[in-house]
Amino acid sequence: MSSTTACQLVVFESGERFPVLFGRDRLPISLPMRYVVLELRRRLQWRSIKKILEPIRWLYNWTAEKGIDLEYRLRYGPALASHEIFAFAIYLRTGRVTSNIIMSIGRNECAPKGDTYNRSLQAVEGFLTWALSQRRGEFAAKEISLTGAPGIILKQQKTGKSPSPNKRGIIRHAFDALMIAARPGGANNPFHRQKTQFKNYLLIRLMFETGLREGEVASLYASDVETRGGQRTVMTKRRPDNPLDSRRYEPNVKTRERVIPVTEGLAGLLIEYLIHYRGNAKHPFLFVSQQGGKPISLSLINKVFEAFRNIHPGLIELAPHDARRTFNDFFFEKASEMKVDAEILSGLQNYANGWAPGSAQSQKYARRAIEAKAMEIAEKMQEGLYGA
Numbered sequence: 001m002s003s004t005t006a007c008q009l010v011v012f013e014s015g016e017r018f019p020v021l022f023g024r025d026r027l028p029i030s031l032p033m034r035y036v037v038l039e040l041r042r043r044l045q046w047r048s049i050k051k052i053l054e055p056i057r058w059l060y061n062w063t064a065e066k067g068i069d070l071e072y073r074l075r076y077g078p079a080l081a082s083h084e085i086f087a088f089a090i091y092l093r094t095g096r097v098t099s100n101i102i103m104s105i106g107r108n109e110c111a112p113k114g115d116t117y118n119r120s121l122q123a124v125e126g127f128l129t130w131a132l133s134q135r136r137g138e139f140a141a142k143e144i145s146l147t148g149a150p151g152i153i154l155k156q157q158k159t160g161k162s163p164s165p166n167k168r169g170i171i172r173h174a175f176d177a178l179m180i181a182a183r184p185g186g187a188n189n190p191f192h193r194q195k196t197q198f199k200n201y202l203l204i205r206l207m208f209e210t211g212l213r214e215g216e217v218a219s220l221y222a223s224d225v226e227t228r229g230g231q232r233t234v235m236t237k238r239r240p241d242n243p244l245d246s247r248r249y250e251p252n253v254k255t256r257e258r259v260i261p262v263t264e265g266l267a268g269l270l271i272e273y274l275i276h277y278r279g280n281a282k283h284p285f286l287f288v289s290q291q292g293g294k295p296i297s298l299s300l301i302n303k304v305f306e307a308f309r310n311i312h313p314g315l316i317e318l319a320p321h322d323a324r325r326t327f328n329d330f331f332f333e334k335a336s337e338m339k340v341d342a343e344i345l346s347g348l349q350n351y352a353n354g355w356a357p358g359s360a361q362s363q364k365y366a367r368r369a370i371e372a373k374a375m376e377i378a379e380k381m382q383e384g385l386y387g388a
Contacts, residue, residue: 031071031074031075031131031134032053032056032060032127034134035056035127035130035131036049036053039130040052041240045238045240045252045253045254046240046241046250046252047252047254048252048254051119051123052123052126052127053123054120054123055092055120055121055123055124056123056124056127058091058092058120059088059124059127062088062091063080063088066084066087068080068084074128074131074132079128079132080128085128088124089121092117092120092121093117167325167364167367168325168329168367168368168371169322169325169326169327169328169329169330169365169366169367169368169369170314170315170318170322170325170326171314171368173312173314174312174313174314174315175208175326177311177312177314177315178204178308178311178312178315178318179204179205179208181308181311182197182200182201182204182205182308183197183201184197184198184201185197188311190307190308190310190311191307195277195290196290198269198272198273198277199273199277199287200304201269202266202269202270202273203217203287203296203301203304204304204305204323205266205269206234206262206266206270207320207323207324207327208323208326208327209262209263209266209327210234210260210262210327211260211323211324211327211328211331211352211353212234212236212260212323212324213253213254213255213320213321213324214251214298214301214302214320214321215251215252215253215254215298216236216251216253216254216255216354217286217287217301218251218285218287218295218296218297218298218301219236219237219239219242219251219252219253219285220234220236220285220286220287221237221284221285221286222274222278222284222285222286223284224236224237224286225270225274225286227267227270227271232261232262232263232264232266232267233259233260233261233262234259234260234262234270235257235258235259235260236253236255236257236258236260236354237253237257238253238257239253240252244283244284245283245285245295246283246294246295247294247295247297249297249298251298253354254354255353255354255355256354256355256356257354258351258352258354260352274286279293280293281293283295301320302319302320305318305319305320305322306318306319324353324365325365325366325367325368328349328353328362328365328366328369329366329367329368329369330369331348331349331352331366332345332349332362332366332369332370332373333369333372335348336369336373345362346362349361349362349365349366350362353365
């Protein structure tokens, strides 16, 4: 161990990895941990936090290699200089090999690409800005002001944003074909056991009719389903670091808690599943696997969707998140039929999907329905351009 700060990953029994920092006295250094507890944990789930911690770990390792005691400088100053932050950005962009590069031919496969590189810079920017804000006194305020919070330098190093693919929900014919094939006893059902067919059909219908993410479905408790007193709802709840979850990779509810109505038909399927198919599971989770009644895993949900890719040309890339996009297409179409005001519709979609008020996510997730509506309006406008 060198005299400067270094970082290593500690692997817990659950399989989760957590960066723990050690200094001269082999004692844990608290800044990144405090950042997680005070800043990240209250608003992000563990998977998102891990993605933020990884580039912070690279920053600590790089500064250690350069003989910089990052922890000391973040606490007592001086803050990282612009040339040091710039050198780290180069180190990150070149795949964390060296910052003393004169020229390079080809591409280092370890180098983060496009948006991943930009998100790494953003994670480091957020941590450094937060760390400086924890310091007290006139000197700290002046330093933050002069450096512009390290974000000014890091923002200058960001690359152009890669164009994202225009992902859409599945077309109606493909949806109909999927539901026919997934129904228990369906001729094209790729699964053979009646119990498995019923569970998968319920899973698929639940995701398409409610827009729940796969992590939300895998996190549902049986008690989150309400069918008493004339109610038919499913409630999503955030349960981070759930001690009752035995899965190696704990599913997370990334969006806000909400109550979602379900149809009478779907409610009937849920009741039948709870009574006849779920079994006497020793955990509270709604969906169980065939392996000893354990909670269903995210990988198993993915395999269920992948199994139906060959039944229709519109399903060749079918994935669990397509259910959420298709839900938003149907939601938008129904709202258009009901002549719901556009501004109100955005708020309704944000609630139904668990997004924050004012979020623009609805424009991305209902892309197919929005494009179809735009085409319809354009055609009607074109027809009226030249009157008789």
